[in-house]
Amino acid sequence: MPGFTEIVGAVQGEHGIAHFGDVFREQRRLSTGAALVPLDDRTVIEVAGPERLGWLDSITSQALGRLRAGDSTELLVLDPQGRVEHAAGVIDDGASTWLIADAGDAEALAAWLVRMKFRTQATVEVRPELGLIGFVDGGVAAERARSVASAPTGEPLVWVDPWQHVSAGGHQYAEVAEHPGADLAWRIAIVPRDAADALADTLSSDDVAGLLAAEALRVAAWRPRWSAEVDERSLPHESDWIRTAVHLDKGCYRGQETVAKVHNLGHPPRRLAALHLDGSDDVLPSPGDPVFAGDDEVGTVTSVARHHEDGPIALAILSRRAPVGDLIVRAEGVQIAATQQVIVPADAGATAEIPRITRLSRRPTAPDPRHTA
Structure with a gap:
């Protein structure tokens, strides 16, 4: 404009x-x-x-x-x-x-x-x-x-x-x-x-x-x-987008089967986390920079900002198996310490209080004639 x-x-x-x-x-x-x-x-x-x-x-x-x-x-x-x-x-x-x-x-x-x-x-x-x-x-x-x-x-x-x-x-x-x-x-x-x-x-x-x-x-x-x-692998569960963008009780639509399966069984492949970054260096990561737990690469930075109260912060998509403790972001040859706050737990969905759909293949058992009046 x-x-x-x-x-x-x-x-x-x-x-x-x-x-x-x-x-x-x-x-x-x-x-x-x-x-x-x-x-x-x-x-x-x-x-x-x-x-x-x-x-x-x-x-x-x-x-x-x-x-x-x-x-x-x-x-x-x-x-x-x-x-x-x-x-x-x-x-x-x-x-x-x-x-x-x-x-x-x-x-x-x-x-x-x-x-x-x-x-x-x-x-x-x-x-x-x-x-x-x-x-x-x-x-x-x-x-x-x-x-x-x-x-x-x-x-x-x-x-x-x-x-x-x-x-x-x-x-x-x-x-x-x-x-x-x-x-x-x-x-x-x-x-x-x-x-x-x-x-x-x-x-x-x-x-x-x-x-x-x-x-x-x-x-x-x-x-x-x-x-x-969002990338080519993103499921809505991974970034907690079920919160506002998905209606779990509506009728059929493309992708609904996966949405229901991951929500019912839990354990999405990846999970969103908030990172509070060490601000002692002037280097700020960029989206796409890798996130490490020790020597293991466990995810990628997706969004970065300098907040007026929280200082340098970021969002990152991590592997479900990434530990929940402190992490390291590598940016421009610098290692930046990152305190992790879990947004989507590794077992997201598995602990949700949701009705389980009865398998259609399970038919009611016929009554035992010995117990019939």
């Missing part, structure tokens, strides 16, 4: 404005609802038509058939083996379902939806003329974002990130009394780009934050993202 690039201090990164000069200050203001983030690293897809919700329900991991106008959720598209292919935030306005996808996934997701349409009364369109503005609810930033948000049916299109709570039909693997995501009231407004640019003209560097600030809050909340935590 060109208007934001004109604000004093704006520094462009690979996927959008990285920061406006003071990353830690931006994080603090963003976390209190005082700053807006232009999210040029994400894209809007509109799905319209009378059959859109039932159709999306049948081909994705989320229960969408009865999604009400104004409600928000998120979905995953899985392959037949239950691996994550696409992900998107979802909000419906009664006439269209709006998907918010990472920019690197949006075109592929839209193309896949078009291929799956067949005779369904629905249309799929990437909407590049719409921008996205992120904010934390509860402050002046919310008022500003909502004032310029697109409202095709009268109500502003503002996606409410469900990560604060376990969604209906979901399940949390993280065994913590207080989940860090509960404190992040993250919202994304869908905004016409010309309106976003006009808003930017009224703002100063005190009113905005960059993508680095938004990422720091996400990593601290243990929130998985397609562009970071």
Whole structure:
């Protein structure tokens, strides 16, 4: 969004404005609802038509058939083996379902939806003329974002990130009394780009934050993202995405058998962990850097941030057999000590209190005639 690039201090990164000069200050203001983030690293897809919700329900991991106008959720598209292919935030306005996808996934997701349409009364369109503005609810930033948000049916299109709570039909693997995501009231407004640019003209560097600030809050909340935590092997269980993106009680969809099997039997092949990094060196790891337990490579860093309170932090996908103690991240020839906090336990799913499905092959035993009155 060109208007934001004109604000004093704006520094462009690979996927959008990285920061406006003071990353830690931006994080603090963003976390209190005082700053807006232009999210040029994400894209809007509109799905319209009378059959859109039932159709999306049948081909994705989320229960969408009865999604009400104004409600928000998120979905995953899985392959037949239950691996994550696409992900998107979802909000419906009664006439269209709006998907918010990472920019690197949006075109592929839209193309896949078009291929799956067949005779369904629905249309799929990437909407590049719409921008996205992120904010934390509860402050002046919310008022500003909502004032310029697109409202095709009268109500502003503002996606409410469900990560604060376990969604209906979901399940949390993280065994913590207080989940860090509960404190992040993250919202994304869908905004016409010309309106976003006009808003930017009224703002100063005190009113905005960059993508680095938004990422720091996400990593601290243990929130998985397609562009970071997903690779060709990813199962939703491994990053605790069952929490908000998968409905365990809905009808059949592609990949459901694997979702149910791993959840019922437990032991996903890998698990997400939070790493608190030694900050004595100025070196910060990068996504893709290896994680070691002693001399054994046990995983890979997926997301990294410098947090204004927690210092250098990261998310990492580890082997299920990785020990739960301290680890080492190797970055640029430097070994960085990392204190591990388990997010997804190695036995995730096996201890869940869930009903076991009776095998269809087990038939009721005929009554013993000797015991018949």
